[in-house]
Amino acid sequence: MMKKQMKAAVFDGFDGPASVTVDTMEIPELKEGEVLVKIKAAGVNPVDAVITKGYYKNMLPHSFPVISGWDLAGTIEDRGHAARRFSVGEDVYGYARRPEVKWGTYAEYIVIPESYLSKKPVNISFEEAAGIPLAGLTANQGLFDSGNLQKGQRVLIVGASGGVGGFGIQLAKNKGAEVIGVASEENSFFMKQMGADHTIDYKKQDIGTAARDIYEEGVDLIFDCNGADSMKQSLKALKPGGRVVSTLSQGEGIDKHINFSFVFVEPNSSQLDELRGLADTGKLKVEITRSFTLEEAPEALEQIQSSHTTGKMVVIP
Ligand SMILES: NC(=O)c1ccc[n+]([C@@H]2O[C@H](COP(=O)([O-])OP(=O)(O)OC[C@H]3O[C@@H](n4cnc5c(N)ncnc54)[C@H](OP(=O)(O)O)[C@@H]3O)[C@@H](O)[C@H]2O)c1
Known part of the structure; x- marks a missing residue:
């Protein structure tokens, strides 16, 4: 045949x-x-x-x-x-x-x-x-499985206007967290549309300093979707005991006292069931x-x- x-x-x-x-x-x-x-x-x-x-x-x-x-x-x-x-x-x-x-x-x-x-x-x-699927699962696994983000906590998302970051903002907001999104100025409106409470332009501002101006006591979690200098710059915004989760960096050059993890997204159909629920109720755009x-x-x-x-x-x- x-x-x-x-x-x-x-x-x-x-x-x-x-x-x-x-x-x-x-x-x-x-x-x-x-x-x-x-x-x-x-x-x-x-x-x-x-x-x-x-x-x-x-x-x-x-x-x-x-x-x-x-x-x-x-x-x-x-x-x-x-x-x-x-x-x-x-x-x-x-x-x-x-x-x-x-x-x-x-x-x-x-x-x-x-x-x-x-x-x-x-x-x-x-x-x-x-x-x-890929970007949504990465955001879900990065923020919650690795980052243990909780309601009321503050998260800084580096690279927040792309696939992973755009879902990251929405999932963090759905959880009841406060979000700072980092991308260039032209994507500031997009990040606000996704639900970001605050935005930082990495081209014009020092990320860590700008985040401390927003939340003096710092953030509980940095979710890095960029991996380069922007992540390193953001570290001074981390609260003592806070976590850093990256989709790119394996933690090279990061102080070993920082609670750091690299996330490599896994297929997971039950998490896709959860994301479907959010998409169908308009909570994940x-x-x-x-x-x-x-x-x-x-x-x-x-x-x-x-x-x-x-x-x-x-x-x-
Ligand atoms: N480990 C894993 O399992 C996994 C899974 C998914 C993705 N990733 C990786 O994670 C990264 C993000 O994925 P994605 O799909 O979200 O990519 P994407 O859609 O291309 O988004 C890139 C984002 O990074 C921002 N950006 C670019 N240069 C920057 C800089 N110097 N500082 C801060 N932000 C910057 C962009 O904003 P502007 O356009 O405003 O510059 C945009 O928000 C990629 O490198 C990808 O390979 C890894």
Whole structure:
């Protein structure tokens, strides 16, 4: 029997975003516990660009050709043996980081264990839903699992107008925390829209000093989504005993007395269930600032690696 085929944005070596091209791939056979999802939208994340340059080649096995992308929203089209959590025709979303880098989401279809997926929020579009999983889970795991952020506490989010930071502001506010967002001046309005109580422009202000001007006694948590000098600058705003959680820095050069942790986002469908609840009740908004076709994947990857994307971007296969 002829195997079913699909279009996908793939790369065949670690030659960067420009080497990603649209190709035809065979859709794998469904195995036990797996579902076939028709992808309606794929979220774009900085890691998608980083992966094309081989940054994770020693950490995660890769099998070429690799399909880009780890975030998806789509519809269940078929189910393998014992895969019965979802019905055929049901809409789902998920963060599809597998142990091997191979079957990504910038594609018409994906075959994936159903455990990676959660029901899609019904009150938002496929594009918006595809923007949530990786960045939303990172914010959730960074703020709460690693950062232990509590109601009434104060958090400084560095890089607060991008994917992770935008969700970070909203999740922290939903928890009842007070939030300072750090990004450039032009994104100050965006951060306020997401719910930030205060904003700091890292280009014009010393972050730590500006944060101390806002909260003299300092902040309980610094959630760093930038990793460079801005995080180091922010440290003087940390209360004694406060925590620092970073999505990028592994803590090099940080005083060992500081409670520091690096977060590497894990797939987690029960947390996606919680994020769905927030999205469906309007408590988690997704601002899609640009969408791309599969053929435009290199452009999407170039833009996301600039570190200056506002909100989320998606690829529509
Ligand atoms: N470890 C993990 O599991 C994990 C998961 C997700 C993401 N990440 C990493 O976390 C970072 C953020 O991801 P993202 O998806 O939110 O990226 P993004 O959408 O590109 O957002 C980047 C943010 O950083 C800000 N920024 C840029 N330069 C800055 C500087 N010098 N100081 C302070 N802020 C600055 C940008 O604001 P302006 O545009 O106003 O400059 C924007 O708010 C990326 O590097 C990504 O690779 C790691």
